[in-house]
Amino acid sequence: MMKQLSILAKIENQMERFSRAEKKIATYIMEHAELVPNMTTKELSRNAGASEASVVRFCKAIGIGSFTALKLALVRELTIADMNINDFSIIEKQDTPYDLFNKVTYVNKAAVEATTTTIDKRELEKAAEAIAKAGKILFYGVGGSAASAMDACYKFTKLGYVSAMSPDFHTMLPLVANLEKGDVFVAISTSGRTKDVLEIARFAKKQDATVIAITKLDTSSPLYKEANIKLCLPDVEQDHRIGSMASRMTQLNIIDALYLITFHRMGSLVLDKFHETREEVVRLRR
Amino acid sequence: MMKQLSILAKIENQMERFSRAEKKIATYIMEHAELVPNMTTKELSRNAGASEASVVRFCKAIGIGSFTALKLALVRELTIADMNINDFSIIEKQDTPYDLFNKVTYVNKAAVEATTTTIDKRELEKAAEAIAKAGKILFYGVGGSAASAMDACYKFTKLGYVSAMSPDFHTMLPLVANLEKGDVFVAISTSGRTKDVLEIARFAKKQDATVIAITKLDTSSPLYKEANIKLCLPDVEQDHRIGSMASRMTQLNIIDALYLITFHRMGSLVLDKFHETREEVVRLRR
DNA sequence: TCTTTTTTTGAAATTTAATTTCTTAATTTT
DNA sequence: AAAATTAAGAAATTAAATTTCAAAAAAAGA
Numbered sequence: 001m002m003k004q005l006s007i008l009a010k011i012e013n014q015m016e017r018f019s020r021a022e023k024k025i026a027t028y029i030m031e032h033a034e035l036v037p038n039m040t041t042k043e044l045s046r047n048a049g050a051s052e053a054s055v056v057r058f059c060k061a062i063g064i065g066s067f068t069a070l071k072l073a074l075v076r077e078l079t080i081a082d083m084n085i086n087d088f089s090i091i092e093k094q095d096t097p098y099d100l101f102n103k104v105t106y107v108n109k110a111a112v113e114a115t116t117t118t119i120d121k122r123e124l125e126k127a128a129e130a131i132a133k134a135g136k137i138l139f140y141g142v143g144g145s146a147a148s149a150m151d152a153c154y155k156f157t158k159l160g161y162v163s164a165m166s167p168d169f170h171t172m173l174p175l176v177a178n179l180e181k182g183d184v185f186v187a188i189s190t191s192g193r194t195k196d197v198l199e200i201a202r203f204a205k206k207q208d209a210t211v212i213a214i215t216k217l218d219t220s221s222p223l224y225k226e227a228n229i230k231l232c233l234p235d236v237e238q239d240h241r242i243g244s245m246a247s248r249m250t251q252l253n254i255i256d257a258l259y260l261i262t263f264h265r266m267g268s269l270v271l272d273k274f275h276e277t278r279e280e281v282v283r284l285r286r
Numbered sequence: 287m288m289k290q291l292s293i294l295a296k297i298e299n300q301m302e303r304f305s306r307a308e309k310k311i312a313t314y315i316m317e318h319a320e321l322v323p324n325m326t327t328k329e330l331s332r333n334a335g336a337s338e339a340s341v342v343r344f345c346k347a348i349g350i351g352s353f354t355a356l357k358l359a360l361v362r363e364l365t366i367a368d369m370n371i372n373d374f375s376i377i378e379k380q381d382t383p384y385d386l387f388n389k390v391t392y393v394n395k396a397a398v399e400a401t402t403t404t405i406d407k408r409e410l411e412k413a414a415e416a417i418a419k420a421g422k423i424l425f426y427g428v429g430g431s432a433a434s435a436m437d438a439c440y441k442f443t444k445l446g447y448v449s450a451m452s453p454d455f456h457t458m459l460p461l462v463a464n465l466e467k468g469d470v471f472v473a474i475s476t477s478g479r480t481k482d483v484l485e486i487a488r489f490a491k492k493q494d495a496t497v498i499a500i501t502k503l504d505t506s507s508p509l510y511k512e513a514n515i516k517l518c519l520p521d522v523e524q525d526h527r528i529g530s531m532a533s534r535m536t537q538l539n540i541i542d543a544l545y546l547i548t549f550h551r552m553g554s555l556v557l558d559k560f561h562e563t564r565e566e567v568v569r570l571r572r
Numbered sequence: 573t574c575t576t577t578t579t580t581t582g583a584a585a586t587t588t589a590a591t592t593t594c595t596t597a598a599t600t601t602t
Numbered sequence: 603a604a605a606a607t608t609a610a611g612a613a614a615t616t617a618a619a620t621t622t623c624a625a626a627a628a629a630a631g632a
Binding site for chain 3: 603604605606607608609610611612613614615616617618619620621622623624625626627628629630631632
Binding site: 125 | 323324357358361362365381382383384386387388389390391394395398399401402405407410411413414429430432433434436437440441444531534535538539540542543545546547550
């Protein structure tokens with residue numbers, strides 16, 4: 001029922017979609033998975049009969065940020081396969097609540113872990129830089145992503161930023177209209193194809209704000225293409241009837257990172273104000 | 287038969303033999319093994335307080351051919367050992383954004399994992415039962431827990447429940463006033479001592495609603511004592527300056543479980559309505 | 573204690589690997 | 603068939619790992 005987070009399964013599933021060179025690479029990896037972690041792009045490209053560039057592009061195509069990340073993910077997967085933990089991956093009729101809880105826990109843990117395969121070091125640095133320089137930060141996500149936007153907004157408010165969010169398109173419009181050059185707009189959409197989010201992101205860009213996208217690594221999605229900075233989520237898509245649970249975990253993991261990075265960067269400068277807030281909170285304790 | 291020593295064990299064994307720089311590197315690896323696979327020689331050397339050359343030499347010293355090989359070996363080992371959770375509050379001055387990201391990821395993963403230590407099978411079953419019988423479900427959390435409440439509300443609305451939430455005390459009052467016997471009120475407060483949440487929870491109880499608490503396992507907290515059903519969060523140690531990030535992860539993990547359990551229980555009965563919603567969503571695709 | 577020798581270390585240079593850019597080739601669309 | 607789009611590899615760039623080498627620290631011998 002719940003789809004695998006497994007790299008090899010993902011490759012197999014997408015096999016028809018792949019282009020000629022990608023197919024060669026995919027086939028080679030499927031057949032020699034255990035060798036790949038010890039290879040370089042040059043070796044793999046030579047063995048598969050494609051170019052190094054295609055190897056790197058292939059990684060993005062399957063939603064993994066870099067060749068090195070693919071190698072690490074493969075090692076993990078092959079190690080796990082040896083251990084046979086995979087009975088977690090399927091929900092069964094006779095599952096008790098506690099079984100289901102354990103399965104959810106496993107999936108969420110794996111989802112958080114998978115974020116390391118899609119995050120790009122430099123994009124993260126760019127994001128940190130942009131946020132550090134921003135006057136205002138807006139967050140926007142709808143449906144399942146609204147809660148992530150809310151969480152992010154709360155966190156950055158705590159840091160002393162002028163921050164806002166709303167799951168409502170019409171409320172966002174005037175907020176975005178007031179963005180200025182150097183301000184930051186964070187668009188949260190796992191698919192990268194949510195119309196409302198896209199439209200507001202374009203508007204924010206027109207206002208000269210820096211647009212940070214928190215979205216699935218999918219080079220063909222409109223949000224991915226539009227954004228100034230891309231913080232990519234792993235593709236943890238699950239049963240379409242259930243909807244994505246784990247993807248919120250990955251969104252929040254990235255938001256936590258942004259928060260911690262900003263906090264760390266501000267350093268002791270803000271700690272005083274921070275403590276003031278805290279004391280007041282304790283005093284008013286509700 | 288000679289037992290194959292793991293890398294970490296091997297490092298520990300040889301600790302006395304190491305030179306000064308090697309010792310620093312060994313210590314860092316022992317203490318942050320899970321971070322090393324995503325590091326470069328430069329990062330590791332900086333974090334450990336030694337040079338890149340020493341990192342490479344260290345690998346040879348423990349009988350591993352290259353730094354890359356060490357990283358792969360560590361991944362294998364950690365995947366098998368799968369987390370010995372000790373390591374919170376691990377932020378250092380010189381951490382780069384990417385370092386911080388990896389640390390957050392590790393902490394969040396560990397937090398999700400830790401949920402398994404505090405959840406009680408029977409409480410979970412009671413919660414599932416109560417929700418199945420409920421007409422309405424309310425969620426209430428303030429501050430950092432508001433986003434969790436929002437997420438939960440969205441999920442249960444998708445399942446066809448009459449569900450509401452607000453981070454605003456005054457908005458909650460009339461909502462709770464309309465609760466009837468058998469309805470469910472879910473109070474989300476990690477500390478279990480948030481005044482607003484407590485007051486509303488008491489009110490809900492007076493209305494004969496079933497009060498489910500999502501709160502830290504702490505038998506002396508008022509919310510823990512008041513609640514009909516307790517779904518307990520692990521006590522994720524938190525830096526008080528930073529505030530809890532990981533605790534939201536644990537809240538959401540439990541919410542995901544409740545959602546999945548309810549979904550599972552409803553079974554195919556609702557799938558039709560579910561699909562209708564989905565088709566409409568696709569049609570209106572925004 | 574004071575050389576001398578040996579070992580350890582990190583800075584800089586080199587080599588190797590990964591990624592991006594740019595151009596050409598192939599494919600699809602009109 | 604022409605135009606537009608997409609795919610692919612060669613070459614250039616950037617980043618990572620490794621080696622070299624000179625200086626510092628420690629050990630050995632006077």
